[in-house]
Amino acid sequence: MNVRQDVRDASADPFGERSGQQLCVHRQILGARFRFESTSEALMQLVETAYAGLPPQQLPMAGPEFRIDLRLLPRQSRADHAEPPPVQAQSGAGLLSGVMDASNYVVLSPAQRRGLVVASQDMLSRPYHLRYELIEFAVFTLAARGIGLVPLHGACVGRQGRGILLLGASGSGKSTLALHCLLQGLDFLAEDAVFVQPESLLATGVANYLHVQGDVLRLVEDGPARHWIGGSPVIRRRSGVDKFEADLRAGHGRLAKAPLELVGAVFVCSQPAEDPAILLSPVSAGDIAARLHVDQPYAATQPGWHRFGQRLTHIGVHELRRGRHPRDSVNALLSLLQ
Structure with a gap:
């Protein structure tokens, strides 16, 4: 695809809503069912690395289902050896967010039981930070708010x-x-x-x-x-x-x-x-x-x-x-x- 076509596509879909074929995996975590979706095999593999093979931890009452979308953005100019910025938490309009920078952040809607995790390709070389500070941040926050856990x-x-x-x-x-x-x-x-x-x-x-x-x-x-x-x-x-x-x-x-x-x-x-x-x-x-x-x-x-x-x-x-x-x-x- 040429540069002119890329520009036309970006203008027609500025929010990335037509992102292509979605991969999907379900996992039982903290007594709730989580549905993870992404077009990125690398991000989905990181989800599997974090949550595959865990005991179900089923709580007595039926837990709700939460949905987390994971999106991979192009590589930033930051050097691979540089530690990513610490997450800054924010809230407003019924949303919770954790922001490292413009290409690495989490947005959560506990009321809708939905979350969006966005990461740049260079974060794949920092799997601990990506998993612990973005993906687990989303899972833990949604589960605590949605199930009423301390x-x-x-x-x-x-x-x-x-x-x-x-x-x-x-x-x-x-x-x-x-x-x-x-x-x-x-x-x-x-x-x-x-x-x-x-x-x-x-x-x-x-x-x-x-x-x-x-x-x-x-x-x-x-x-x-x-x-x-x-x-x-x-x-x-x-x-x-x-x-x-x-x-x-x-x-x-x-x-x-x-x-x-x-x-x-x-x-x-x-x-x-x-x-x-x-x-x-x-x-x-x-x-x-x-x-x-x-x-x-x-x-x-x-x-x-x-x-x-x-x-x-x-x-x-x-x-x-x-x-x-x-x-x-x-x-x-x-x-x-x-």
């Missing part, structure tokens, strides 16, 4: 349908603790983002990847597990910290097949315990609400937060300090799951 920055592990919510500041050791829980046979629900029904305290998540720093390998005694983590790709967080991105679907440990009913929450603390035999200490009921609000500033603004806090206070919240070995922390959590 979105939490944290991890969750459990046993026999019962779960413990792991909270705490970045760097406190939540991911390392979640890894050792996985290696010691607990059911793994989520490492970075947990979504909770406030009334039932059923927790769901996406157990696709685990992100841990290289120093965890010295405490992983299982050879195959150490090889699994050490052979995983390395990503760089916005903070500048490098982490292994280990695929949890590789068969090491058990992924929770269904949502877990929370029976407790734990604030993971990086400080060592004064007495190595006593790692857990209860948080007083009067302090729980304030600590939760500080730890989860975004979730505290969402519908359902008040009821979630009430229910969590009722079941109990603890602080967990570090023991001599991560297995000691796992054993402490097991005492809450009895």
Whole structure:
């Protein structure tokens, strides 16, 4: 096609509404059905990389269907090695958006259960940023708003349908603790983002990847597990910290097949315990609400937060300090799951 024809086509279809043959895939995520559509095989492959092979995580009530359109734009002039700009969140007219730049952004309509993810070709060389900051941003936001889930920055592990919510500041050791829980046979629900029904305290998540720093390998005694983590790709967080991105679907440990009913929450603390035999200490009921609000500033603004806090206070919240070995922390959590 010549340049003059390209100009005529752009004038006739300035919004790209006649984009050609659509590819489509359905995935069950966070208790809801998601329909992804795109003309780009590369973007659809990234969706499969993120969500194929996950447990269905079916919630008791039938979840709605959400639709996400993914569009690939031409390459930008930015050098491949340059980190993309951080996402800037905006809202208005019933829409939510997350914008990196003019060619990489997300627009969401929770009321219509629809989302648009736009990415430039050079972002395909940054699959972590594209998946985590654009595609997962769209999925998590639509699911939380559309199903009425409280979105939490944290991890969750459990046993026999019962779960413990792991909270705490970045760097406190939540991911390392979640890894050792996985290696010691607990059911793994989520490492970075947990979504909770406030009334039932059923927790769901996406157990696709685990992100841990290289120093965890010295405490992983299982050879195959150490090889699994050490052979995983390395990503760089916005903070500048490098982490292994280990695929949890590789068969090491058990992924929770269904949502877990929370029976407790734990604030993971990086400080060592004064007495190595006593790692857990209860948080007083009067302090729980304030600590939760500080730890989860975004979730505290969402519908359902008040009821979630009430229910969590009722079941109990603890602080967990570090023991001599991560297995000691796992054993402490097991005492809450009895």
